[in-house]
Amino acid sequence: MxxxxxxxxxxxxxxxxxxxxxxxxxxxxxxGTGEYEEGTVTVREGSDAALPTATQPATDAPTPGTTVAVREQEAGEPLGTVKVRIAKTFDQRYVGLSETASLGPDEGMLFVHDEAGQHTYVMRNMSFPIDIIFIDADGTITTIHHAPTPPEGEQYSEQYPGYGKYVLEVNRGWTNRTGVEVGDRVELPPEAT
The missing domain is CATH 1.20.5 (Single alpha-helices involved in coiled-coils or other helix-helix interfaces)
Structure with missing residues (x-):
């Protein structure tokens, strides 16, 4: 027995x-998490903004590198740029920015999931607050969260759900400062697709 x-x-x-x-x-x-790739993402105002296709790149897109650019639809003028690392693997997405002490004012991370769907993010071991931007497979921003750091002595914060295939994390308040809103469109770099 x-x-x-x-x-x-x-x-x-x-x-x-x-x-x-x-x-x-x-x-x-x-x-380990492996190596992070880098790429260029452009955000345009409004859900009806024309996006280039993979075979027809944007003529005004910055050269490949680490820049995320936000642009107004009409003028095409950048609203802001962010240098990003691309987290494509499960390990990279799990670690995210938790091993990052801080971000510069225009730095961030682009998370790439295998498929569009409902995803939930937490502020695991984060040292600074961020904006969490969910982006659908067609490039439309579906949700924006303004996430504070976890309470003192806690490893996790509350949960931040959203629908999309991509998630862009930047310093908290970046979307307010640049005017990025739900419904705006994102051009994704080839490295992220």
């Missing part, structure tokens, strides 16, 4: 240990 109880307790112990390793991200430290 005691042998099945020992087996069950052993399995429960393994499951608890696995949950702790997953929650704390220790497995990411052991395996």
């Amino acid at each position: 005691q042998r099945p109880a020992v087996v069950v307790l052993g399995l429960v112990g393994l499951l608890v240990a696995a949950a702790v390793v997953l929650q704390t991200g220790l497995w990411v430290e052991a395996l």
